[in-house]
Amino acid sequence: MSHTIDVDGDLVTRVEGHGSIVVNVDEGELETCEWQVVESPRYFESMLVGRSFRESHHVTSRICAICSVSHTIASLQATEAAMGVSVSEQDRRLRKLALYGETLQSHVLHLGYLALPDLVGEKSVLPLAETHPDELETVIDLHRLGNELTEVVTGRSVHAQRLLPGGFSQLPEERELETLLDRLLNSWDAVAELADLLAVLADELPAFERETEYISLTHPEEYAFTEGTIYSSDVGEIPVSDYRDVANEYVVEHSTAKFARHERDSYMVGALARFNNNAEQLAPRAADIADRFGLDAPVHNPYLNNVAQLVEVAHLLAESVRLIEALLADGLAPQSNYHVPEIDPTAGRGIGAIEVPRGVLFHEYAYDDAGEVTEANCVIPTNQNHGNIQRDMETLVPTIVEQPEDDVKHTLEMLVRAYDPCISCSTHYLDVEFVGEVA
Amino acid sequence: MSDASTPSDGDGRRPRDRPRVAFFDFTGCEGDQLQVINLEDRLLDLVEVVEVVSFREAMTDHSDDYEIAFVEGGVATGHDERRLTQIRKNADVVVALGSCAAFGGINALRNDQDFETVKERVYGEDADSITSYPTARPIGDVIAVDYEIPGCPIDREEFVQAVTALVNGAEPSIPNYPVCLECKFEENTCAFERGETCLGPITRGGCSATCVSAGTHCWGCRGMVDHPNEDAYTDVLEAQGLTTEEVIEEYQLYWGWQREQRTVADGGNRPVADDEQRPLGDGGDR
Numbered sequence A: 001m002s003h004t005i006d007v008d009g010d011l012v013t014r015v016e017g018h019g020s021i022v023v024n025v026d027e028g029e030l031e032t033c034e035w036q037v038v039e040s041p042r043y044f045e046s047m048l049v050g051r052s053f054r055e056s057h058h059v060t061s062r063i064c065a066i067c068s069v070s071h072t073i074a075s076l077q078a079t080e081a082a083m084g085v086s087v088s089e090q091d092r093r094l095r096k097l098a099l100y101g102e103t104l105q106s107h108v109l110h111l112g113y114l115a116l117p118d119l120v121g122e123k124s125v126l127p128l129a130e131t132h133p134d135e136l137e138t139v140i141d142l143h144r145l146g147n148e149l150t151e152v153v154t155g156r157s158v159h160a161q162r163l164l165p166g167g168f169s170q171l172p173e174e175r176e177l178e179t180l181l182d183r184l185l186n187s188w189d190a191v192a193e194l195a196d197l198l199a200v201l202a203d204e205l206p207a208f209e210r211e212t213e214y215i216s217l218t219h220p221e222e223y224a225f226t227e228g229t230i231y232s233s234d235v236g237e238i239p240v241s242d243y244r245d246v247a248n249e250y251v252v253e254h255s256t257a258k259f260a261r262h263e264r265d266s267y268m269v270g271a272l273a274r275f276n277n278n279a280e281q282l283a284p285r286a287a288d289i290a291d292r293f294g295l296d297a298p299v300h301n302p303y304l305n306n307v308a309q310l311v312e313v314a315h316l317l318a319e320s321v322r323l324i325e326a327l328l329a330d331g332l333a334p335q336s337n338y339h340v341p342e343i344d345p346t347a348g349r350g351i352g353a354i355e356v357p358r359g360v361l362f363h364e365y366a367y368d369d370a371g372e373v374t375e376a377n378c379v380i381p382t383n384q385n386h387g388n389i390q391r392d393m394e395t396l397v398p399t400i401v402e403q404p405e406d407d408v409k410h411t412l413e414m415l416v417r418a419y420d421p422c423i424s425c426s427t428h429y430l431d432v433e434f435v436g437e438v439a
Numbered sequence B: 001m002s003d004a005s006t007p008s009d010g011d012g013r014r015p016r017d018r019p020r021v022a023f024f025d026f027t028g029c030e031g032d033q034l035q036v037i038n039l040e041d042r043l044l045d046l047v048e049v050v051e052v053v054s055f056r057e058a059m060t061d062h063s064d065d066y067e068i069a070f071v072e073g074g075v076a077t078g079h080d081e082r083r084l085t086q087i088r089k090n091a092d093v094v095v096a097l098g099s100c101a102a103f104g105g106i107n108a109l110r111n112d113q114d115f116e117t118v119k120e121r122v123y124g125e126d127a128d129s130i131t132s133y134p135t136a137r138p139i140g141d142v143i144a145v146d147y148e149i150p151g152c153p154i155d156r157e158e159f160v161q162a163v164t165a166l167v168n169g170a171e172p173s174i175p176n177y178p179v180c181l182e183c184k185f186e187e188n189t190c191a192f193e194r195g196e197t198c199l200g201p202i203t204r205g206g207c208s209a210t211c212v213s214a215g216t217h218c219w220g221c222r223g224m225v226d227h228p229n230e231d232a233y234t235d236v237l238e239a240q241g242l243t244t245e246e247v248i249e250e251y252q253l254y255w256g257w258q259r260e261q262r263t264v265a266d267g268g269n270r271p272v273a274d275d276e277q278r279p280l281g282d283g284g285d286r
Helices: A056-063 A068-083 A091-117 A133-154 A172-183 A188-204 A242-248 A272-279 A282-294 A302-330 A379-399 A405-418 B031-037 B042-049 B078-090 B099-103 B105-110 B115-129 B154-165 B179-185 B234-240 B246-250 B257-262
Strands: A005-007 A019-026 A029-037 A213-218 A231-232 A236-238 A248-249 A259-261 A348-354 A359-367 A371-379 B020-025 B053-056 B068-072 B093-095 B147-148
Touching: A019 A379, A019 A405, A029 A133, A029 A259, A056 A068, A056 A371, A068 A091, A068 A348, A091 A133, A091 A188, A091 A302, A091 A348, A091 A405, A091 B105, A091 B179, A133 A188, A133 B179, A172 A236, A172 A302, A188 A282, A188 A302, A213 A348, A213 A359, A231 A242, A236 A242, A242 A248, A242 A348, A242 A359, A259 A379, A272 A282, A282 A302, A282 B020, A302 A405, A302 B068, A359 A379, A359 B257, A379 A405, B031 B042, B031 B154, B042 B053, B068 B078, B068 B099, B093 B099, B093 B154, B099 B105, B099 B147, B105 B257, B147 B154
Parallel strands: B020 B053, B020 B068, B068 B093, B093 B147
Antiparallel strands: A005 A019, A019 A029, A213 A231, A231 A236, A248 A259, A348 A359, A359 A371
């Protein structure tokens, strides 16, 4: 039973379409299969040129609001590496806490606001207020908790202010950390409820597998987020200084967003890549959730990235508890409420590499001896995943072309959503349109 | 709120009791929509008074039938421009959400850089394949805008107040006093007294001096007050022996577009000739 499927995201006439799937099947033969991403260029790497080292992180925070703390921290690391600035153990812990808060917020936004409505057959999170009020309350509560973590540490959750080269302009008060600790310790029921909800979703996920190269950071002592070296499931550890060889960016004809490849045609970054590379370092509560979902590294089904995010939600909560307990046990070193870490600008080049919600993020800057940027390079996670989405589609589509077009469309949309492509860094609204006749 | 995401019934004119509201994002970081989501459970109160028909960060449904459009982000491509024109046709009220939409914001930081150099820095040998306008512009340069809610990101309370006003048929009001006034109420130590330069004296207030309160200084993210020379907090500037123009030049992060406007003689609207604003290639579309 051969038929023709033409899935076409028409970017010109579709008002929200910035990411499109184009699939052309003619008489059962796959003719075209493209993941098209058109980004609206913002030119941050050029904007940075000529800016002071005290502004770089402020500018790059605006690359993406959902990952604004992530970009800020990667930026600070690059600046500090370029100028040989060291950051205290306390401040490194606080930065980690801020990043955990943001990642929590981002994962819950994806799981709760985007995946959950699909699961219960709604088009948005809003109708859940009537149909699933308790579940929605759980989701909102966890989302708020992620934001609170970031707010307590950095002053606000979107485009944080307190993070500076060399440290913090201001520190949280210990009583704020104590309150936060209570909130975290009381959050485990909410995590269990979210896991119950997604347990239903997991059964609906397609049983599609395609092994690829998984790239993340890795660290000998912890499930890496803010520190570590690059790790490839194909070749093992790679120094951060070689990041350009890893995120080997290239331009494809059908997209303006850059694609990336390393050892193979494509690789995957994000929660599932981190899980595959570092699963043995998960907190026990997170490992329990992985067990419950049968997630056993290495996992080759990209749809399970959602489940890996849930596992990380538990890990981040547990690690945040551990970090706050350590900070309180040591006591916060007093400092001014308008602290400006002293830095003598020097010419140099530095790289920041951290794990952010959607995968590994690199910022690299060169400064002149006045402390002004002469060159900048930012490699964002979503662009590293584009090639992998493309290869997944090429493998998946031939196995499902005989299905009704609505099913093909749904399966492909779910695939892209599983990668949780960053809505502002690069790809936008997924738009799929059938224009051809289907038998 | 059971029909919060129900599309129009086809004729687009069914009886309604709540204004239909749509959110759109253009070239930007989407932080202003995130601030709306970050209202957390108050978002549910919001949808008691308005019907959200389009909000990409939080819903998969979309309808072109709405009265109020909140537009985030700036204009960088021909595609942006055409979408925006259509939104203006669909909406009774257009609100610019955030600084990129309202006055150019950080996107315009590249506006005084040579565009060929800008493209080459970011895309290298593939620069020729990139189509976008040579400068980033606020939405008000393309369509008529009814109200602006500035900020990077917007202040959540200011957004709630603006929605409340619109629902009640009133005009949202945005302050035209400088950040310094609020900074005094926050009892912050003045950044100038700490030896830093601060944009508070000429930046539009309404943020509770959030950045100074966080231990830094004002970066100007809410844009200039309406008339910097008259509306500025001159006490501070005079004490520091600074002029408005000197402070405007000190930081350029958010004011690329506004500075261009100020350089145009007699307060003209466009900083460059029309033909310079035409897209390269097909302007970002495919």
